Amino acid sequence: MPAFSYDQQYLSLLVDSVSFPFSVTPLITNKLPSILDAEPNSMANFNSSSHCKFHYDKCERNVVEDIGGGIDVISPSEKIENEHSVMTEKRSSVEQLTPENHGRVSMMKKRKAEKGSSSSNFDANSKDSRARKGKRQKGTNQVESEKQLGADKRELVAEEAPTGYIHVRARRGEATDSHSLAERVRREKISERMKMLQALVPGCDKVTGKALMLDEIINYVQSLQHQVEFLSRKLVCVDSIFGADVEGMMLESQGISRMQLPLQPSTTTMAATLTQQCHNCTPFSSAPQLTTTALSTTVNHIATNTFSSSELGSTFLDDVISFPPLDAGQMALQIPTQETVEVAGGSSFWETGDQRQCCFIHESTGYDGCGPTDYNDLLLR
C-alpha cells in the first residue's frame, strides 16, 4: 500500500537523520566535540524535521477535521467506498501532507471497520439516518458514549470536537436504545412474514426485495380473486340445482353410514326441490321436458342403488348426472372445452366418479410445499 511506503520513507528519513551521527561515533570516539558538533546539526535537523512534523501534525489535524466533516456528511450506509472518494478529493488539496494523512486515515478506516455496523444493517441504518437528518453534531461526549454502544450502532467519525461545522448531518446512534430495539424487532417481524409469504406464493423464491415481493403478492391475490369471480360465474347454472345434493354428498364423504337412511327420504325431497328449480330454470333451459324424465331416472337410480360406505360417493354422482338444467343449452354457454370421457359401462364411470369424489373431498395436499401447515402453526403460536 503506498501509504505505508510513504510512511516508511518518511520514517527512514527521520531515522537516517538521527542515526547518522551515531553511526559515525564508533569510528570517531575521540572526536566527541565533533560529534557534539554534529549532533546539534542533527538535532537541528531533527528539530527542523520535528518542527515540520509538528507542523504537519497541526495541518493534519485540520485535515482530519476536514475529512471528518466530509465523512460526516456522508450517510453511514456508504461508509467505506465513499471514504475512498473523500480521500481522493482531499488528497488533491493537501498534497504535501498525504503521507501522514494516509497513515492516519487508514487507521481511522480500520477503527471504523471495527466499530462500524455490519453490511446487513446498512439498509436499516440508512433508513434511520435519513430519519435523523438535519440533526446537529454533538461533541466528543457523544463519541465516547457511542464507543460504548453496540457494534450495530452508527458512530461519529471526528476524533476531536469539530465546532466549526454546523451544517454537517450527524451520524449518530439512536436517541434512545428502546426505539432502536423496537424498530429492529418490527423489521425482523416484517421480514419473517415476508419469508412466509415467499413460501406460500408460487414463483416468489427467486424474487428478493420488498417491492418485488409485494408486487408478486398483489398479483397473486388479484388472480385468486379473479378466479373466484370466474368460478362463481361458471357455477351459476350448475348451482341452482345443486345445493341439497352437495350437502348430502358432504355428509356421505364424512363416512357417516347412519346418514344412509335419512338420505333416501331426502332424495324425494330433493326431487321435489329439483322440480321447483327446474321450473325456475325454464328461462334458461332449452328443453324443460327433459327435466322430468331425468328426475325420474334419478329417483330410480337412487332406489335401485344399494348404499355402502365406499359407494356413498357414487350416489351423489347419480344425482349429479340427472340434473336436467345442466342441459346442452346452458352448458354450451359454459366452457365448451370439456372433454367427454367415453364410458364403457356404468361401473367404470362410478369408479372415476369415486376418484373424483375422493379428489374433491379429501383434498389435503393441494398446496405447494409445507407453507400452509407451517403457517398454521405459526399463526396459532
Add this chain to the structure above:
Amino acid sequence: MRPPSSLKEEFLKKWVSSLQTWRSSSKEMSLVERKEAIRLSADLAMASTRNGATMWSRALMANACKDSDRPGLVGFEPMATIAQHESLKLRSSSKSITPSSRRGSKQVRRKKISMRNGRKIISKCHIRRSRKCVASVVTERLVKKRTQVLKELVPGGEYMDESDLLKETLDYIFSLRAQVHVMQSLANATHLSSSEK
C-alpha cells in the same frame, strides 16, 4: 392446527347451506345477481370458517352486512350477528383511527419537509451519495405504493399497519386458495358429470 381438508369441508358445508337458504328465499334472479350471490355466499362462508379470528374475515362480513341488499343471505350466516357487531366496531374504530392517522400523516409530512430542508442545507452533498439516497427513497416510495394497493385488496386492510397487513394477507391467501380449490372441484365435478350424460 386446522388441516386444509377440514377447512375445505367446513367451507363447503357453510356455503351450500347458505346457497340453499338463498334459493329457498327467492325464486327469480338474473344471471348476474346469481353470480354475485354465489360469490358473496362463498366469501362469507370462507370468512365464517375463521370464526372471527382474523381481521379480514370480520371486515368482509361487516362489509357484506353493510352493503348487502339481500339481508336474507347474510342473515342465515352463522356469524351474522357477530358480523353486525364487527361492522359497528369497524365504524367506530375507523373513526378513531382516522384522526390518529391524520396526525401521523401530518407528522410524516413535517418530517419530510424538515428532511428536505436538511438536505438543502447540507452543502457537501456528493453526487454519488445523493444518487444512492434517491434510489433508496425511490424503493421506499414503491414499497409504500404497493402496501397501499395491498391494503385495498385485502378486506379491512386500511385499518392495519404493515406487519399486521402481511399476516392478514397470509391468512387471506390461504383461505382464497382453499375457496378456489373447492369451487374448482365442484365445477369440474359437475362438468364431468354433465359431459358424461
